[in-house]
Amino acid sequence: MMIQALIFDVFGTCVDWRNSVARAVARQLPGVDATAFAEAWRAEYDPAMARIRDGGRGYVPLDDLHLENLHRTAQNFGVEAPDSLNTAWERLDPWPDVTDGLNAMRQTRIIAPCSNGSIALMTRLARYAQLPWDCILGAEIARDYKPKPAVYLASCAALRLPAHAVMMVAAHNGDLHAARAAGLKTAFVPRPAEHGPGQTTDLAPDAEWDIVADDFNDLAARLS
Structure with missing residues (x-):
């Protein structure tokens, strides 16, 4: 398997958005159920992108969608949220295995995010969470949102690599189905705590992905 680059889903796969966003909400909106607010804010994520994927709206960076979604969520909770709360998405804690695992993988392969987050968001998050991306x-480079094929293929093209030389790493089976359909290799790493103790989705692979690993350290070992 001649994998030359690994590209990664970030929200949920690399970082714990739920607890990290809830922490920021608790600090700025005391009295609100911070976890419920974080989950409701995140629930606006896919519908906001769907309008762009479906052609009903031109490309808008995720930072701006997050801000729109923040105010919609705050209105539903009956509170006013400061715009500054939107930067919570730049300060998400990595899962414990992520930094060491990425550093190990980076010894032999290019590593980069393939996220719906903007370049600005991913850069600031990388600095906060110590994610050692090569680029x-x-x-944002595709000006579209996953799981549209253009997002995966634009990442491969930016690296001047054919799709079959690039592996998509994600904790979400849907992301991997889309990447495989675009010609990429696939690796599944479960994150059973992403959505909290009641999580029922993506607890196990639902297809024969090229690699199924326990965590990023295990993935690094399997690739070595």
Whole structure:
């Protein structure tokens, strides 16, 4: 398997958005159920992108969608949220295995995010979470959102690599189905705590992905 680059989903796969965003909400909106607010804010994520994927709206960076979604969520909770709360998405804690695992993988392969986050968001998040990316790829260079094939293929093209030489790493089966359909190799790493103790989705692979690993350290070992 001649994998020359690894590209990664970030929200949920590399970082714990739920607890990290809830922490920021608790600090800025005391009295609100911070976890419920974080989950409701995140629930606006896919519908906001769907309008762009479906052609109903031109490309808008995720930072701006997050801000729109923040105010919509705050209104639903009956509170006013400061715009500064939107930077919570730049300060998400990595899962414990991520930094060491990425550094190990980077010894032999190019590593980069293939996230729906903007270049600015991914850069600031990388600095906060110590994610040692070689470059920032993903939605903004494609000006579209996953799981559209253009996002995966734009990342491969930016690296001047054929799709079959690039592996998409994600904790979400849907992301990997889309990447495989675009010709990329695939690796599944479960994150059973992404959505909290009641998580029922993506607890296990639902297809024969090229690699199924326990965590990023295990993935690094399997690739070595």
